[in-house]
Amino acid sequence: MKKTLIIENLHVSTVGGKEILKGVSLTIKQNEIHAIMGPNGGGKSTLSQVIMGHPGFVITKGKILVDGKNITKLSPDKRAKLRIFLGFQYPVEVPGVNFANFLRMAANENKNKNEKISPIAFRNLIKEKAAKLAFSEDITKRFLNEGFSGGEKKKAEILQMSLLRPQFAILDEPDSGLDVDALKYISKTITNLDFPVGLVVITHYQRILHYLKPDFVHVLIDGKIIKSGGAELAKEIEKNGYEKIFNNK
Amino acid sequence: MDMKKSSTINNQYTYGFHKPEKSSFKTPLGINEKVVEAIFSYKNEPLWMREFRLKALKIFKQKKMPSFGPDLSELNFDKLCFYNSPSNNKFRKWSDVPKDILDTYNKIGVPEAEKKFLAGVEAQYDSEVIYSNLKNHWEKLGVIFTDMDTAVKKYPELVKEYLGTLVSVDDNKFSALNSAVWSGGSFIYVPKGVSVPIPLQAYFRINAKAVGQFERTIIVAEEGSFVHYIEGCSAPIYTNDSLHAAVVEVFVKKGARVRYTSIQNWSGSVYNLVTKRMLIEENGIGEWVDGNLGSKVNMKYPAMILKGKGARGELLSLAYAGKNQYQDTGGKAIHLAPNTTSTLISKSVSKNGGRASYRGLVKIAKGAKGSSSHVRCDALLLDDKSRSDTYPVNDVQEQDVILGHEASVSKVGEQQLFYLMSRGLDEIQATSLIVNGFIEPIVKELPLEYAVELNRLINLSMEGAIA
Numbered sequence: 001m002k003k004t005l006i007i008e009n010l011h012v013s014t015v016g017g018k019e020i021l022k023g024v025s026l027t028i029k030q031n032e033i034h035a036i037m038g039p040n041g042g043g044k045s046t047l048s049q050v051i052m053g054h055p056g057f058v059i060t061k062g063k064i065l066v067d068g069k070n071i072t073k074l075s076p077d078k079r080a081k082l083r084i085f086l087g088f089q090y091p092v093e094v095p096g097v098n099f100a101n102f103l104r105m106a107a108n109e110n111k112n113k114n115e116k117i118s119p120i121a122f123r124n125l126i127k128e129k130a131a132k133l134a135f136s137e138d139i140t141k142r143f144l145n146e147g148f149s150g151g152e153k154k155k156a157e158i159l160q161m162s163l164l165r166p167q168f169a170i171l172d173e174p175d176s177g178l179d180v181d182a183l184k185y186i187s188k189t190i191t192n193l194d195f196p197v198g199l200v201v202i203t204h205y206q207r208i209l210h211y212l213k214p215d216f217v218h219v220l221i222d223g224k225i226i227k228s229g230g231a232e233l234a235k236e237i238e239k240n241g242y243e244k245i246f247n248n249k
Numbered sequence: 250m251d252m253k254k255s256s257t258i259n260n261q262y263t264y265g266f267h268k269p270e271k272s273s274f275k276t277p278l279g280i281n282e283k284v285v286e287a288i289f290s291y292k293n294e295p296l297w298m299r300e301f302r303l304k305a306l307k308i309f310k311q312k313k314m315p316s317f318g319p320d321l322s323e324l325n326f327d328k329l330c331f332y333n334s335p336s337n338n339k340f341r342k343w344s345d346v347p348k349d350i351l352d353t354y355n356k357i358g359v360p361e362a363e364k365k366f367l368a369g370v371e372a373q374y375d376s377e378v379i380y381s382n383l384k385n386h387w388e389k390l391g392v393i394f395t396d397m398d399t400a401v402k403k404y405p406e407l408v409k410e411y412l413g414t415l416v417s418v419d420d421n422k423f424s425a426l427n428s429a430v431w432s433g434g435s436f437i438y439v440p441k442g443v444s445v446p447i448p449l450q451a452y453f454r455i456n457a458k459a460v461g462q463f464e465r466t467i468i469v470a471e472e473g474s475f476v477h478y479i480e481g482c483s484a485p486i487y488t489n490d491s492l493h494a495a496v497v498e499v500f501v502k503k504g505a506r507v508r509y510t511s512i513q514n515w516s517g518s519v520y521n522l523v524t525k526r527m528l529i530e531e532n533g534i535g536e537w538v539d540g541n542l543g544s545k546v547n548m549k550y551p552a553m554i555l556k557g558k559g560a561r562g563e564l565l566s567l568a569y570a571g572k573n574q575y576q577d578t579g580g581k582a583i584h585l586a587p588n589t590t591s592t593l594i595s596k597s598v599s600k601n602g603g604r605a606s607y608r609g610l611v612k613i614a615k616g617a618k619g620s621s622s623h624v625r626c627d628a629l630l631l632d633d634k635s636r637s638d639t640y641p642v643n644d645v646q647e648q649d650v651i652l653g654h655e656a657s658v659s660k661v662g663e664q665q666l667f668y669l670m671s672r673g674l675d676e677i678q679a680t681s682l683i684v685n686g687f688i689e690p691i692v693k694e695l696p697l698e699y700a701v702e703l704n705r706l707i708n709l710s711m712e713g714a715i716a
Contacts, residue, residue: 052671056663080673092668096686105682106672143686164672 003030003067005051005084005168005198011061012043012050020046022223023062028168028198035209035234036202038220039242044202045089047220048172051200052086053079066168081110085166087157089173089202093145099156100126100140107163129162133185151182158186162193170200175208187211206238221246262543263706264357265516267485268349270457272375276332278459282306285429288332292398292432295405305418305428312422317640318577318608319546324520329492330460331430333375339396341382350374357483359452362698369394371451375460376432387445392476393438394449397465400436407438411467415498415526415554423494423522427463434464434495437478439505444475448510448696453493455484455519461492468498470505470533477508479696483543486516490545497525501533503557508536512699514706515543517573523549531557531586538694541568541578542706550608552581555589555620566595567691569707570603570635579608579626579640584617584650595626596688598707599635606637611652612644621651628658629687631680681708 005028012021020043028034038044050057051064053076063072066082074082094102104122111117117125123140130139133155145153154174161169174190175183187208190199201212209217209231217233218225219242227233227245237245274291276284285306289299314321340346343360354360354372363370369383371394378396387394393404400408418428435451455462470476484491493515501507507527515521521544527535537551553562568576582591597605607626628637639656661683669679685692685704692700 049667052667054667075676076667076670077673077675077679080671086671088668088671092662092664094665094669094683094686096689097682102669102682103672105678106674109673160672 003167003198004028004065006065007051007062008065009062010047010050010059010064012046013058013060015056015058019060020057020223021050024220024223024225026200026218026225028200030167030196030198032216033199033201033212033214035212035214035217036200036220037204037217037234037237042221043223044220045172048086048170048200048202051170052076052084080106083110083165083167085161085164085169087161087169087171087174089176091145091148091153091157093148095143095146097144098140099142099144102144103160103163126159126163129159133159133189134181150177151179154178155182155186158189162189165195166197168198168200170202172202173204174201175203175205183208184211206234209234219245262486262516264483264514265486266356267487268353268456271335271347271349272333272457273337274332274334275330278330279327280306280309280329280331280426280430284331288430288432291332291334294401297409298401301413301418302429305425308419309422309425309429312419312425314422315548318548318606319575321520321546324490324492328459328489330457331463332432333457333460334377335374335456336377336379339378339399340380343380346380350379353454353456354380354452357452357454357481362450366447366696366698367450368445368447369449371396371435373433373451373453373462373464375455375457375462378433383449390443391440392443392445393436395436397434397436397467398432400467404436404438407469408436408467411469411498411500412465415500415528416496416524420524424496424524427465427494427496427524430461431463431465431496433462434466435468435478436466437468437476439470439474439476441471442473443471445477446475448477448479450479450481453480453482455491455493455515458487459489459491461494464495466495466497467500468507468509469500470502470507472502473504474502475506477510479510479699480512482513482515484516484519487518489518491519493519493521493523493544495523495525497523499525499527499535501527501529501535503531504533505530506534506536508538509551510538510540510695510699512540512695512703513543513547513549517543517545519544521547521549525549525551526554527552527562528554528556529560529562532559533557534561535563537564537566537580538691539564539566539578539580540691540695540699540703541566541576542703544576545574547574547576547578550579550581550610552583553591554583554585555591556585558586558588560586560589562589562591564591564593564595565691565694566593567688568595568597568605570597570599570605572601572603574603576603576605577608578606581610582612582622584611584613584620584622587617588619589617590620591622593622593624594690596691597626597628597637598631598684598687599628599637600631602634604636607639607641609641610644611642613647613650613652615646617647618649620647623653625655627656627687629684630658630660631684
C-alpha cells in the first residue's frame with residue numbers, strides 16, 4: 001500500500017444533491033503520470049477538487065486512500081500535509097498576500113522546527129525556479145495571483161508545486177489558455193521535477209501529453225471512467241473525438 | 250497588588266490588565282459647575298481658562314446627543330468620573346515615574362520604543378500626563394512637545410491663538426464636553442522649515458474604572474515644516490463603561506506636512522467619541538492614518554479642511570469590529586480652494602456580530618476649481634452575523650472638479666479559503682492571511698512596529714473567531 005493514491009468507487013454529489021461522480025476508481029503510484037480526458041461537464045474538475053477535500057461536495061459512497069490511510073474525511077490542509085497537491089484550473093486571487101511569504105508559510109507547515117527555511121533562502125529558491133518558468137516580473141514582490149495574466153496563473157501553480165514537493169499532484173487543466181512557449185516551459189518543469197511524484201493531469205488536449213508522455217490515459221464521461229489505456233488513447237481521442245469512444249464502449 | 254488579566258471576559262485583549270486605582274485628586278461622579286470649578290482650581294489655571302470651561306459646560310448641557318450613528322443611550326454622564334489625577338507630578342525621566350504606573354508603560358513597551366525610534370514621548374494616565382520628554386536636539390531647534398496643561402501656563406499666547414478655532418466649543422456635544430473638562434493631551438509646535446523626521450508619540454491609558462479621559466491636542470506646523478505624531482490608546486477591561494472624548498486640532502501651514510497616526514485599541518468597555526480636524530493651507534499636506542481596533546462604540550471622522558490652493562489631504566482609515574463592537578468611522582474632506590485634492594480610503598473588517606460603518610463627507614465649495622477627491626471604502630465580512638454599512642455624502646458646488654467614489658463589500662470566500670488550505674494552511678491561518686491581505690494597503694503606511702503589532706492582533710482575534 002506504500003506510495004499510492006487510491007480512489008475507490010467514488011460517488012460524489014453537490015451539496016444540493018446533484019450526483020456528479022458515479023463510481024470512479026483509480027490507482028496512482030509514485031512516478032506514474034495519469035491523464036484524465038473527457039468532455040466538459042463530465043466531472044473532471046469535481047474529481048480533482050474532491051481529492052483535495054473541497055467542502056462544496058458530498059462523498060456519498062467510496063473512499064480516497066493515501067498510502068493506505070483513508071483521507072476521505074480530512075480537511076484540505078490535512079491532505080496537503082500528507083503531501084497531496086492540487087494545481088487549480090482557476091487559481092484564486094488573494095489581494096495583499098505576498099506570493100513568497102505565503103508559499104514559505106505553506107512550505108514550512110510540513111517541516112520540523114530545525115528544517116524551516118529562512119525568508120531569504122526561500123526567496124532565492126523561488127527566483128531560481130521562477131526563472132525556469134520564464135516569469136517576466138519578480139514574482140516574490142507580487143501578491144498571490146493578483147493581477148496575474150492567465151498564463152502567469154498557470155505557471156504560478158506549477159511553481160508552487162515544484163516548491164511544495166508533493167508526493168501526489170492533481171493538475172486541473174494546466175495547459176488551457178497557454179501559448180506554445182508557456183506550454184513548453186510548464187511541461188519542461190513538470191518532467192524535470194527533482195522529487196518523486198505521482199501525477200494526475202486533467203486536460204482537453206493531446207498537445208501537453210506530447211511532452212508529458214502519460215503512462216495511463218482515462219476517459220471520464222458523465223461521472224464514470226468509461227475507458228482506460230496507454231498514451232495511444234489520447235491520440236485516438238484527438239483524432240476521433242469522445243463520441244466515438246462513448247458509442248464503442 | 251498584582252496586575253490582573255481579565256481572561257474570563259476577553260482572552261484576546263492583551264492590554265486588559267489594570268493597576269490599583271490611584272489618585273491624588275478626583276472629582277465626584279457626574280458633571281456640573283462644581284466639578285468644572287474643581288478641575289480649574291486644582292490645576293491652578295489662568296482665569297481665561299475658567300471662562301472657557303464654564304461657557305463650554307453651558308453649551309454641553311444645551312446640545313443634543315448626535316442624531317446619527319450608534320446608540321449612545323446607555324452612556325450615563327452621572328455615573329462617570331470626569332477627572333482623576335494619578336499624581337501631582339509630571340516627570341521627564343522614567344525612573345522618577347511611580348512604580349505601578351511605570352510598570353504599566355513597561356508592559357505596553359513605551360520606554361523601550363522611545364529609546365529605539367522616537368523623537369519624543371508623552372504618556373497620559375487617566376486625566377494627567379505623567380511623563381513627557383522631547384529629545385534635546387529637537388528642543389534646541391525650537392520644537393515644542395509638551396502636555397497641554399503645561400502649554401497653557403508656559404505658552405498661553407500660542408494656545409489662545411489656536412485653541413477652539415478649528416473645532417469650536419459648540420461644534421458638537423462632545424467637543425463642548427471636552428472643552429469643559431479637558432485635561433492632558435499634547436501641544437506640538439514645529440517652527441518654520443524644521444523637519445522632525447522621526448515620530449513624536451503620545452500614549453493614552455485609562456486605568457481607573459468608569460472614568461472619562463478628555464485630552465486636548467493641538468499641533469501647529471509652521472511653513473515648510475514636517476512632523477509625524479503617533480498616538481496609541483489602551484485601557485483595562487471593566488464592566489463599567491468609560492468614555493474617551495478627545496478634541497484634536499491640527500494646523501498645517503503653507504507647504505508644511507503633518508502626518509497623524511492613531512492606533513486606537515481601547516478595551517471593549519470604552520466609548521470613543523472623538524473630534525479630529527486638520528486645517529491645511531497652500532500646498533500643505535495633511536495625512537490621517539487612523540486605526541480603530543478597540544472600544545465598544547467608536548465615532549470618529551477625522552476631517553481635512555483644504556483651505557489653501559493646492560492643499561492635499563489624505564485619510565487612511567481602518568476599522569475592526571468584533572463581538573459587541575460598533576465602529577462608526579470615516580472622514581471628511583472640505584475643499585475651499587482651487588486645485589485641492591483629497592483621498593479617503595477606508596477598510597473595515599467585521600466578525601462575530603460586529604458592526605462597521607463608513608460615514609463620509611466630501612464637500613467641494615464654489616470656487617474650488619480643478620479640485621479632485623477620491624473616496625474608496627471596502628468592507629470585509631467574516632460571517633453572516635456581522636454587518637457593514639456605508640453612508641457617503643457628497644456636496645459639490647463647483648463644475649470643474651473630479652469626484653470618484655468606489656465601494657465594495659466582500660465576504661471571506663469559500664474558494665479563497667479552499668485555495669489557501671489546499672496548500673497546507675489551517676482555517677485560522679488562511680483567514681488571518683486573507684484579513685491581513687485586505688488591510689495591507691493601510692498597514693504598509695504604519696511604522697513597522699505598529700504594523701507588526703496590528704498583524705499580531707488580527708491573528709490573535711482570528712483564533713478567537715474560529716476556534
